[in-house]
Amino acid sequence: MSFLARTVRRLMIALARSVGSKVVNAETGEVIGRAFVIPWRGRIAVIGLDAEVKPVFLPQTRMTYWKQDIGFVLHAPPNFPHEARPQRHPHPPAR
Amino acid sequence: MKPVLNVILTHQPASAVAAMLAWWKKCVPPESILLACGGTRADFEAIPHAAKVFIDDPRLRTREHQREQQSYGSVFREVAAWRGTPDYAHIHFAEYDHLPLVEDLNQRQLALLAEEHADVLGFHLRRVDATNCVHYLAHAAEPAFEDFWRKVTCRADPGVVLSMIATGSFWTRAAFEAVAATPEPHPMYVEIFPPTLAHHLGYRLRDYGPQTRFVRHLGDRLSEIETACQSGAWTLHPVKSRWG
Numbered sequence: 546m547s548f549l550a551r552t553v554r555r556l557m558i559a560l561a562r563s564v565g566s567k568v569v570n571a572e573t574g575e576v577i578g579r580a581f582v583i584p585w586r587g588r589i590a591v592i593g594l595d596a597e598v599k600p601v602f603l604p605q606t607r608m609t610y611w612k613q614d615i616g617f618v619l620h621a622p623p624n625f626p627h628e629a630r631p632q633r634h635p636h637p638p639a640r
Numbered sequence: 641m642k643p644v645l646n647v648i649l650t651h652q653p654a655s656a657v658a659a660m661l662a663w664w665k666k667c668v669p670p671e672s673i674l675l676a677c678g679g680t681r682a683d684f685e686a687i688p689h690a691a692k693v694f695i696d697d698p699r700l701r702t703r704e705h706q707r708e709q710q711s712y713g714s715v716f717r718e719v720a721a722w723r724g725t726p727d728y729a730h731i732h733f734a735e736y737d738h739l740p741l742v743e744d745l746n747q748r749q750l751a752l753l754a755e756e757h758a759d760v761l762g763f764h765l766r767r768v769d770a771t772n773c774v775h776y777l778a779h780a781a782e783p784a785f786e787d788f789w790r791k792v793t794c795r796a797d798p799g800v801v802l803s804m805i806a807t808g809s810f811w812t813r814a815a816f817e818a819v820a821a822t823p824e825p826h827p828m829y830v831e832i833f834p835p836t837l838a839h840h841l842g843y844r845l846r847d848y849g850p851q852t853r854f855v856r857h858l859g860d861r862l863s864e865i866e867t868a869c870q871s872g873a874w875t876l877h878p879v880k881s882r883w884g
Binding site: 626 | 757758759765766767768769770771772773794795800802839841842843844845846847
């Protein structure tokens with residue numbers, strides 16, 4: 546990537562993180578960061594967000610057929626229990 | 641109690657490794673250190689430390705680590721196959737630029753592992769499936785990625801993908817050897833494959849918690865050593881220029 550392209554990308558990211566749309570944790574209301582969120586060719590591009598988020602359709606208290614919202618949530622920190630693996634016995638019992 | 645094996649991954653020349661070992665010996669028993677050397681064969685031969693293994697693997701020697709899917713698979717396999725003394729029950733894996741800062745480092749790690757009832761401790765451990773994590777998205781584009789977890793998992797949800805910084809991870813020997821014994825079906829990045837595989841093999845992973853702030857990906861924190869010590873750090877990463 547050329548120097549010019551790198552500089553333009555850095556500027557774009559800095560701009561997105563300073564004046565982009567607020568990205569809010571839909572579960573807690575906490576501000577996660579800022580980014581440009583742009584619909585593009587049937588997708589939504591998220592530019593400049595400095596956090597790992599999961600997009601989800603948000604639950605609705607009032608059922609509306611004309612509008613649904615996509616929001617962002619964070620995974621909970623990993624806290625899975627130890628799980629014993631089923632033993633693969635080399636000689637299974639005869640039936 | 642069986643001791644901890646402290647594995648240090650380095651690619652540096654013998655003089656730098658000597659300086660690194662002198663520092664490490666203040667924090668862990670000298671006989672517990674195993675060097676995993678990914679540099680040149682000549683550098684490896686010149687290192688005056690008996691417990692060492694040479695890692696000859698292009699998947700380790702990547703330049704653009706993320707896009708080339710750098711792997712520590714060969715490091716894990718060589719360490720698991722190493723049969724020197726001592727006979728150990730846990731493995732602490734650190735990169736050369738990860739500085740230990742306390743004299744009882746292994747005891748603290750063992751205490752945290754016990755407190756968390758965990759099999760693996762990692763820095764910046766997080767769940768990344770279905771997120772915008774770039775490493776996850778790059779893997780998700782490969783159909784075999786999801787298939788692999790479905791085949792190996794003993795968990796109810798095969799879709800869970802975890803990520804952690806590879807350096808500083810602390811393992812029970814069983815968890816480490818189980819991961820070492822499972823080859824990557826296709827190239828997977830070092831921050832994704834070991835933690836996700838350990839999870840799907842049934843092992844419990846936990847983050848280092850407050851210690852995580854002393855470990856980050858980029859930079860050189862040489863000037864922060866004193867501050868980190870005063871702030872209660874057990875280790876500091878990355879400190880790249882300490883050994884020359």
